[in-house]
Amino acid sequence: QQRVTVIGAGLAGSEAAWQLAKRGIQVDLYEMRPVRQTPAHHTDQFAELVCSNSLRANGLQNAVGVLKEEMRTLDSLILKAADTASVPAGGALAVDRHEFAGFITEKLKNHENVTVHTEELKEIPEGIVIVASGPLTSPDLSASLKAFTGEDYLYFYDAAAPILDGDTIDREKVYLKSRYDKGEAAYLNCPMTEEEFDVFYEELVKAEVVPLKEFEKEIYFEGCMPFEVMAERGKKTLLFGPMKPVGLEDPKTGKRPYAVVQLRQDNSAGTLYNLVGFQTHLKWGEQKRIIRLIPGLENADIVRYGVMHRNTFINSPSLLKPTYQARTRDTLFFAGQMTGVEGYVESAASGLLAGINAAKMIAGEELVVLPRETMLGSMAHYITTADGKHFQPMNANFGLVPSLEDAPKKMKKQERYERYANRALDTIQQFKDL
Numbered sequence: 357q358q359r360v361t362v363i364g365a366g367l368a369g370s371e372a373a374w375q376l377a378k379r380g381i382q383v384d385l386y387e388m389r390p391v392r393q394t395p396a397h398h399t400d401q402f403a404e405l406v407c408s409n410s411l412r413a414n415g416l417q418n419a420v421g422v423l424k425e426e427m428r429t430l431d432s433l434i435l436k437a438a439d440t441a442s443v444p445a446g447g448a449l450a451v452d453r454h455e456f457a458g459f460i461t462e463k464l465k466n467h468e469n470v471t472v473h474t475e476e477l478k479e480i481p482e483g484i485v486i487v488a489s490g491p492l493t494s495p496d497l498s499a500s501l502k503a504f505t506g507e508d509y510l511y512f513y514d515a516a517a518p519i520l521d522g523d524t525i526d527r528e529k530v531y532l533k534s535r536y537d538k539g540e541a542a543y544l545n546c547p548m549t550e551e552e553f554d555v556f557y558e559e560l561v562k563a564e565v566v567p568l569k570e571f572e573k574e575i576y577f578e579g580c581m582p583f584e585v586m587a588e589r590g591k592k593t594l595l596f597g598p599m600k601p602v603g604l605e606d607p608k609t610g611k612r613p614y615a616v617v618q619l620r621q622d623n624s625a626g627t628l629y630n631l632v633g634f635q636t637h638l639k640w641g642e643q644k645r646i647i648r649l650i651p652g653l654e655n656a657d658i659v660r661y662g663v664m665h666r667n668t669f670i671n672s673p674s675l676l677k678p679t680y681q682a683r684t685r686d687t688l689f690f691a692g693q694m695t696g697v698e699g700y701v702e703s704a705a706s707g708l709l710a711g712i713n714a715a716k717m718i719a720g721e722e723l724v725v726l727p728r729e730t731m732l733g734s735m736a737h738y739i740t741t742a743d744g745k746h747f748q749p750m751n752a753n754f755g756l757v758p759s760l761e762d763a764p765k766k767m768k769k770q771e772r773y774e775r776y777a778n779r780a781l782d783t784i785q786q787f788k789d790l
């Protein structure tokens with residue numbers, strides 16, 4: 357029988373190995389720790405949580421809560437471990453990190469179908485392979501990945517701007533226009549008066565940032581300057597940078613605003629928008645406060661906060677199919693943060709699908725692409741169809757799922773989310789015996 361090589365026993369690789377092993381497939385699971393550590397891991401345990409011990413919201417009013425429930429339906433090892441090792445955390449699913457990782461390590465090391473290799477894999481091997489080496493993939497393997505993807509399709513830093521739920525933008529205040537009316541009008545523009553800019557600026561320079569980790573300091577030298585750092589360089593810097601108003605006269609008045617924040621459509625359905633040039637590492641609460649000072653965004657919901665951190669990931673829109681297979685090599689799957697999903701749960705979720713699909717390949721069955729109504733399906737859809745030129749990693753969020761067909765125009769957000777959740781969980785039931 358054919359075997360599967362899984363590279364990395366993190367959140368994604370552990371889940372993928374489990375999905376394969378429980379289907380009777382022999383897995384070679386390569387994990388380099390503790391022989392070689394990453395700059396963020398500290399133990400030799402599989403699925404080590406490198407930072408927070410929270411797997412975020414558990415309730416179904418929240419997209420990541422729905423994603424967890426879908427994963428429970430598909431017998432996720434990561435969710436089983438989390439539910440077993442949970443600690444009180446209000447509406448969130450937080451875990452005792454040692455118990456959590458210990459449970460996963462034990463299950464995989466003792467599984468008759470899993471052979472663990474404690475070594476660094478430096479090249480992508482032949483055969484059926486799942487690359488799940490994470491945001492801190494070792495340098496040698498990164499070089500091999502770069503050779504496979506091409507220079508321009510593997511990234512080492514994630515310098516991302518916040519992404520907003522399009523339904524929460526005040527369309528009365530913003531206007532559609534491209535700079536100098538070049539090409540099709542593609543941006544939503546939030547115009548600011550001088551007084552509004554002053555308030556925004558004063559609050560921004562006081563806002564709190566997340567300190568960069570020692571191993572992340574080089575990000576600045578990569579030319580990804582956060583907008584709060586631009587602001588520190590002087591009041592005019594933003595006006596000559598991402599908030600430049602030239603060529604963006606407001607069609608309602610014919611006048612050029614003092615400053616403009618541009619929003620770029622982020623998915624093909626037009627339900628998500630990102631703030632152009634606003635990569636940031638402000639604390640999350642501060643991002644919300646500062647962004648809501650922008651005209652038109654007073655009630656905007658951020659579905660994905662801006663971040664700046666080390667993150668090895670590939671340009672999935674150009675490279676992957678929604679089965680998590682490489683477009684140019686069917687036997688090569690990618691999973692985890694590496695694919696441009698963001699977060700512990702999302703990483704495990706992509707490992708779950710990659711594992712199921714590698715097992716299907718060996719069984720000679722058709723590979724699965726889950727419907728977009730599910731969070732699992734919507735994430736696979738997003739990373740493989742997003743705009744490749746501006747690709748940013750993404751959390752699970754309800755902006756990724758198709759709108760409700762029969763919903764009245766004005767529907768309370770909570771009600772809309774509840775219907776998304778029910779639809780997702782009904783849909784995933786049809787796939788529980790995958």
Ligand code: FAD
Pocket residue numbers: 363364365366367368369386387388389393394396397403404405406407408409475476477478488489490491492493494497665666691692693694698699700701703704
């Ligand atoms: P990982 O869990 O990192 O697993 C990859 C594994 O591959 C590691 O065990 C690594 O040792 C191994 N490996 C790497 N190269 C090789 C090789 N060549 N051969 C063999 N093994 C190899 N997400 C959250 O939801 N909450 C957070 O608080 C959070 N904090 C983060 C903090 C940092 C510093 C970073 C970098 C990321 C953080 N993330 C967080 C994002 C992300 O969700 C996690 O990094 C998550 O662990 C990603 O899962 P993964 O399976 O893709 O990678």
